[in-house]
Amino acid sequence: MPIPSIKTATKEAVRRCGGLDAAACVVRVGKSNLSDYGNRDRPHIVPVDVAIMLDLCAQAPLILSAMAHAEGYMLVPTQFGEGHLPRDMQRFTEETSDAIRKGFEILEDGVVDVHEAQAMLAHMQRVKSVAEHIAAGMTKIIAGTRPHIVAASA
Incomplete structure (x- = not known):
């Protein structure tokens, strides 16, 4: 079931x-709904318009990537391979760091369950996407x- 990974991505977007x-200041719903969207014990799922705004605020397509993955797809930036190299390298470093941090969190108890594997896969897909963007x-x-x-102001 892909819903836990969408909830994890929502929780991370809210954190970022x-x-x-x-x-709650950037979306049309309040704190209570946002909390429910990230809570695996609640049935509510983040609506797409709220997901877009949260992803924009988080400066990464966290929720939309989880939604795409749930359908068997992976997001690719429209400006693929045409970014600003220093900014892209910084993003790669951040995404890789997040993936490593998440990996260690998952390994803490010595067991990787399905939900944790889905969360880790989502992190690795973001790292892969940024790496492919740089490679392009x-x-x-x-x-x-x-x-x-490469100019710092570009």
Whole structure:
């Protein structure tokens, strides 16, 4: 069942937005609903419009990636391979760090259950997506057979 991974992603998006109070300021629902959306013991699932706003606030498609994964898909950025390399490398570092942190959390009790495996897979898919984005950019530089200027202000 993919719902636990959507709830985990929702909880993480709310955390990245600054918590329930901050997240409630950017979406059409209140703190109680947001709490329910991230709680595996509650039947409520985050609506798509709220998920989009939370993902935008979190600056990562956490919830929408979990929703896509539930349907057997993976999100790919529309600007694939055309980003700003220093910012992309920073994002790769952050996503990798989050995946490693989550991995150690999952391994703490010596058991990896289905929900934990789904959460870890979602983290790894985000790392993979960012890595593929960077690789696509490098492939364009190679195909262009000329250097790519990297400016901090770009």
